[in-house]
Amino acid sequence: MPLLEIEGLVVHYGKAIALEGVTLTVEPGELVGVLGPNGAGKTTLLKAVSRVVPASGRLSFKNRDLGPMPAHKVVGEGICHCPEGRRLFPELTVLKNLMLGAYLRDDKDGIAADLERVYGLFPVLRERRTQQASTLSGGEQQMVAIGRALMGRPSLLLLDEPSVGIAHRLKNEIFRAIRDIRDSGTAILLVEQDARSAMAVADRIYVLEHGRVTHEGTPASLADDDSIRQAYLGV
Amino acid sequence: MIEILVYGAVISAIYAMLAVGFTLIFGVARILNLAHGAFYALGAYTVYALTANLHVPLLVAAAIAVVGVGLFGVAVERVLVRPLRRSQLAVLMITLSVGLMVEQVLLLTFGSEARNVPSMVEGAYEILGADISAQRLLALAASIVILAGLWLFMQHTRLGSAILAISQDAEAARYMGIPSDRIYSIVMGISAGIAAAAGVLVAPFQTVIPSMGLLPLVKAFSIVIVGGLGSIPGSILGALLLGYTETLIAFEVSIEWSQIVSVAAVLLTLVLRPAGLLGKRAAF
Ligand SMILES: Nc1ncnc2c1ncn2[C@@H]1O[C@H](COP(=O)(O)OP(=O)(O)OP(=O)(O)O)[C@@H](O)[C@H]1O
Ligand SMILES: [Mg+2]
Numbered sequence: 001m002p003l004l005e006i007e008g009l010v011v012h013y014g015k016a017i018a019l020e021g022v023t024l025t026v027e028p029g030e031l032v033g034v035l036g037p038n039g040a041g042k043t044t045l046l047k048a049v050s051r052v053v054p055a056s057g058r059l060s061f062k063n064r065d066l067g068p069m070p071a072h073k074v075v076g077e078g079i080c081h082c083p084e085g086r087r088l089f090p091e092l093t094v095l096k097n098l099m100l101g102a103y104l105r106d107d108k109d110g111i112a113a114d115l116e117r118v119y120g121l122f123p124v125l126r127e128r129r130t131q132q133a134s135t136l137s138g139g140e141q142q143m144v145a146i147g148r149a150l151m152g153r154p155s156l157l158l159l160d161e162p163s164v165g166i167a168h169r170l171k172n173e174i175f176r177a178i179r180d181i182r183d184s185g186t187a188i189l190l191v192e193q194d195a196r197s198a199m200a201v202a203d204r205i206y207v208l209e210h211g212r213v214t215h216e217g218t219p220a221s222l223a224d225d226d227s228i229r230q231a232y233l234g235v
Numbered sequence: 236m237i238e239i240l241v242y243g244a245v246i247s248a249i250y251a252m253l254a255v256g257f258t259l260i261f262g263v264a265r266i267l268n269l270a271h272g273a274f275y276a277l278g279a280y281t282v283y284a285l286t287a288n289l290h291v292p293l294l295v296a297a298a299i300a301v302v303g304v305g306l307f308g309v310a311v312e313r314v315l316v317r318p319l320r321r322s323q324l325a326v327l328m329i330t331l332s333v334g335l336m337v338e339q340v341l342l343l344t345f346g347s348e349a350r351n352v353p354s355m356v357e358g359a360y361e362i363l364g365a366d367i368s369a370q371r372l373l374a375l376a377a378s379i380v381i382l383a384g385l386w387l388f389m390q391h392t393r394l395g396s397a398i399l400a401i402s403q404d405a406e407a408a409r410y411m412g413i414p415s416d417r418i419y420s421i422v423m424g425i426s427a428g429i430a431a432a433a434g435v436l437v438a439p440f441q442t443v444i445p446s447m448g449l450l451p452l453v454k455a456f457s458i459v460i461v462g463g464l465g466s467i468p469g470s471i472l473g474a475l476l477l478g479y480t481e482t483l484i485a486f487e488v489s490i491e492w493s494q495i496v497s498v499a500a501v502l503l504t505l506v507l508r509p510a511g512l513l514g515k516r517a518a519f
Contacts, residue, residue, distance in 0.1 A: 050410060052409055052410070072415075074412075075410070087404050089404055092403065100397070100413075103413055104412040
């Protein structure tokens with residue numbers, strides 16, 4: 001049984017249509033990548049799952065309908081969203097940002113364990129914990145954003161372009177962390193511009209264009225497709 | 236000289252209580268609350284009604300006033316503001332109406348003559364040759380305690396962090412699972428409760444009349460523009476600037492001239508530095 005099931009998802013922004021019937025599944029523990037050009041609707045897809053934009057169609061998680069839930073209930077169900085552009089709380093410290101990710105939780109010991117886990121994934125955050133989030137480098141801010149989402153102890157992590165605008169070395173560190181998170185059993189829905197990196201970590205890939213899924217399959221099968229190679233891998 | 240120092244401190248502290256609540260609910264929920272002065276008046280009148288008519292002990296009456304007006308603020312947010320919160324114009328009209336409504340109800344219930352509220356503490360202290368009433372000193376001390384308490388609450392509780400988070404990035408706060416609607420109600424309650432506390436503290440030495448909330452609303456609004464809309468440190472700085480300038484002019488020139496300070500400060504700020512002294516961006 002899939003963890004997340006999306007069927008015929010439609011999203012409008014006023015009169016403009018951003019998603020026109022997207023169907024997609026994520027199995028437990030699976031890392032699913034979503035590729036697509038600018039404006040294809042990738043961010044909209046993740047926001048619809050988080051219930052931050054209104055959508056029609058079927059959205060179910062662990063066999064429960066997400067449709068009627070407000071955004072804060074979705075987090076309680078185990079879906080945590082690391083948004084496009086990081087969106088840290090700029091004037092709060094790194095530690096407070098991380099702890100806000102655990103806002104809905106009351107298990108003190110579990111929260112402390114997850115904080116250690118985040119520091120284990122990104123050791124630099126332990127040194128930076130009392131620093132204001134806005135004073136961190138872009139790569140470090142991305143680490144805080146991922147760590148903050150992990151503090152909700154998700155069974156599904158939504159990652160929106162975690163590597164955009166980040167130096168090469170930090171990018172590798174972030175992809176290594178993404179792999180670690182998946183290996184520890186958390187399913188991930190990863191939106192990514194860097195098709196090569198996404199295909200290297202993902203179990204399955206969807207290609208989204210103009211609000212529709214145009215291709216899906218394993219990275220290997222998509223790499224065999226000439227149109228995808230040209231459009232996304234540039235070879 | 237010493238009078239200016241102490242009276243300025245008292246008036247600044249009261250202004251700070253009013254301005255902090257006003258800026259808090261704007262910074263968090265984008266509610267420009269024109270009923271803020273009404274909360275202040277309601278605080279004073281609740282204490283008056285409970286002590287003069289029902290003979291409730293003064294401190295108990297004060298506590299009931301603060302909590303009661305806080306709950307009234309929650310109700311206003313929940314029932315009247317929430318459905319139309321997305322429209323700034325609607326929020327202005329709704330809160331203006333609530334303010335006028337409260338004033339009319341006070342007028343119909345208590346009449347237009349000034350009411351006397353007994354002091355919580357009697358007597359006066361002589362500080363370096365100046366006589367200062369104990370009630371003024373209590374007002375000063377209580378507002379410092381209340382503002383410090385608010386600061387501790389914001390810095391050291393989960394709810395406080397959530398309030399700061401929403402004011403810094405409301406969408407990101409939703410990704411954390413923070414229920415924003417509930418937080419808006421709570422912040423409105425806190426803001427109204429602090430305004431009521433200010434009304435309760437000044438009632439013994441201010442004229443308690445139904446329209447007593449108008450000037451404090453104008454002052455709070457002015458301070459918040461000078462300090463930067465949404466900035467709590469800015470509103471405290473603004474309160475000190477305005478409180479002391481007004482007191483200085485009231486003593487050295489005249490009371491009438493002191494009332495021009497806030498208006499002049501607002502115009503000056505909007506022309507020279509629209510974001511206010513400590514504001515991040517222009518609010519208008
Ligand atoms: N708040 C909004 N209001 C109106 N239109 C929007 C809004 N957000 C997105 N859109 C439009 O919806 C479409 C999909 O946008 P979306 O942000 O989901 O694309 P994306 O695939 O994430 O793009 P990118 O790779 O640039 O991040 C675009 O045409 C965009 O202009
Ligand atoms: Mg996007």
